[in-house]
Amino acid sequence: MTDIEKKELGILACKVRMGIVTATHAAKSGHPGGSLSAADMFTYLYFKEMNVDPANPAWADRDRFVLSKGHTAPGLYSVLALRGFFPAEELETLRHIGSRLQGHPNMNETPGVDMSTGSLGQGVSCAAGMALAARYQGKSLRVYTLLGDGEIQEGQVWEALMFAHQHKLDNLCVIIDNNGLQIDGRIEDVMSPYPIVDKLRAFGLFVEEIDGSDFAGMEAAFARARENKGAPTAIVMKTTKGRGVSFMEGKAGWHGKAPNDEEYAIAMNELNAALAEWEAK
Numbered sequence: 166m167t168d169i170e171k172k173e174l175g176i177l178a179c180k181v182r183m184g185i186v187t188a189t190h191a192a193k194s195g196h197p198g199g200s201l202s203a204a205d206m207f208t209y210l211y212f213k214e215m216n217v218d219p220a221n222p223a224w225a226d227r228d229r230f231v232l233s234k235g236h237t238a239p240g241l242y243s244v245l246a247l248r249g250f251f252p253a254e255e256l257e258t259l260r261h262i263g264s265r266l267q268g269h270p271n272m273n274e275t276p277g278v279d280m281s282t283g284s285l286g287q288g289v290s291c292a293a294g295m296a297l298a299a300r301y302q303g304k305s306l307r308v309y310t311l312l313g314d315g316e317i318q319e320g321q322v323w324e325a326l327m328f329a330h331q332h333k334l335d336n337l338c339v340i341i342d343n344n345g346l347q348i349d350g351r352i353e354d355v356m357s358p359y360p361i362v363d364k365l366r367a368f369g370l371f372v373e374e375i376d377g378s379d380f381a382g383m384e385a386a387f388a389r390a391r392e393n394k395g396a397p398t399a400i401v402m403k404t405t406k407g408r409g410v411s412f413m414e415g416k417a418g419w420h421g422k423a424p425n426d427e428e429y430a431i432a433m434n435e436l437n438a439a440l441a442e443w444e445a446k
Contacts, residue, residue: 166380166381166384168446170213170380171380171381172443172444172446173212174205174208174209174212174213174380175380175443175446176440176443176444177208177212177247178204178205178208179409179436179439179440179443180243180247180440181204181207181208181240181243181244181247182201182204182243182408182409182410182436183243183433183436183437183440184239184242184243184244184246184247184253184256185197185200185201185204185239185240185243186410186424186429186432186433186436187256187257187429187433188239188242188243188256188257188259188266189239189259189423189424190423190424190425190426190428190429191256191257191258191259192259192260192261192423193423194260194268194421194423195238195239195259195260195268195421195423196236196237196238196239196420196421197239197407197410197413197419197422197423197424198344198346198406198407198413198416198417198419198420198421199234199236199237199240199313199342199344199406199420200237200238200239200240200241200243201240201406201407201408201409201410201413202342202344202377202404202405202406202407202408203237203240203311203342203377203404204240204243204244204408204409205377205378205380205383205404205408206311206340206342206377206383206402207240207241207243207244208244209380209383209384210230210244210309211230211244211245211247211248212244212248213380213383213384214228214309214383214387215227215228215230215307215309216228216306216307217248217277219248219249219250219276219277220249222250222276222277225304226304226305226306227306228306228307228308228309229279229280229292229295229299229306229307229308229309230279230308230309230310230311231279231280231282231288231289231291231292231295231308231309231310231311232270232278232280232282232288232310232311233282233285233286233287233288233289233291233292233310233311233312233313233316234282234285234288234311234312234313234316234342235269235270235281235282235283235284235285235288236268236269236283236421237311237313238259238266238267238268238269238270239256239259241270241278242255242256242259242266242275243256245275245276245277245278248277250276250277251265251275251276251277268283269281269282269283270282270283279295280292280295285313285315285316285319286316286319286320286321286322287321288310288312289310289312289321289322289325289326289339290321290324290325290328291310292308292309292310292325292337292339293308293325293328293329293332293334293337293397295308296308296329296334296336296337296397297332297334299336300332300334300336305336306336307336307337307338307391308336308337308338309338309340310337310338310339310340311340311341311342312339312340312341312342313341313342313344313347314341314342314343314344314345314347314352314358314361315346315347315348315352315355315358317341317358317361318352318355318356318358323368326339326365326368326369326370326397326399327368327369329370329397330368330369330370330396330397333395333396334396334397335393335394335395335396335397335398337397337398338387338390338397338398338399338400339370339397339398339399339400340399340400340402341361341399341400341401341402342377342402342404343361343377343401343402343403343404344377344404344405344406345406346406346415346416346417346420347417347420348417348420348421349417350417351417361401362374362401365399365401369396370396370397370398370399371389371390371393371396371397371398371399372398372399372400372401373386373389373390373398373399373400373401374400374401374402374403375400375401375402375403376402376403377402377403377404378404378405378408383402386400387400406419406420407419409435409436409439410431410432410435410436411431411435412428412431412432413432
């Protein structure tokens with residue numbers, strides 16, 4: 166990956182984070198913490214990795230994305246708006262009555278959303294089904310799904326992974342946002358899923374471990390995922406909850422709380438400073 170590409174992705178990720186903060190502030194509710202931790206991955210997927218067309222969201226041969234941790238919809242909406250699926254102004258309608266951007270993704274209302282999600286643990290099952298359907302249809306598309314590390318405490322996740330391994334779904338990429346926090350605190354205190362990598366390998370997945378803010382690492386991991394044959398891939402990315410906003414970073418309390426006016430101003434000032442730093446590189 167060139168320095169120019171890294172710069173472009175860094176700028177876009179800052180803008181995705183701004184969209185997350187803007188949307189949750191306008192809604193006075195929502196989930197900024199896990200949206201911010203995955204913002205770099207959202208950016209990489211929609212601007213580098215996935216084959217999609219904002220002008221034709223229902224294109225039959227597009228790659229598919231399932232946000233299994235559906236409560237982090239502000240992150241998905243922000244990147245979809247930046248990618249051109251709908252106007253960025255709509256982000257300020259998050260969770261409002263009549264808005265296309267509700268608290269969890271709705272595939273029947275929102276351009277670019279491939280699956281309605283929100284009930285934790287279920288999205289990966291949908292993604293596995295999509296991957297198998299693509300094979301039956303002879304399509305070369307790939308399916309990506311993003312899970313939270315607290316979410317993998319759900320048993321259905323592991324049933325779906327067994328299914329994916331059984332059917333050798335090498336067109337499926339399961340991404341786990343390992344920020345270490347969930348609504349009730351540290352995942353290791355609530356119900357530890359560790360060792361995550363060892364468990365995924367025991368279920369027959371090809372596993373990559375990356376820094377969730379390293380775009381070059383993402384590029385390398387996804388390249389190896391495409392080369393991998395005969396088994397699904399899991400990418401475990403180490404992240405920081407609330408990344409990019411100092412007072413949210415590493416705080417479980419920001420799992421599902423919106424910034425007030427003062428906090429919004431602080432967050433946007435920090436993100437604008439980060440954006441200026443990226444633009445100056």
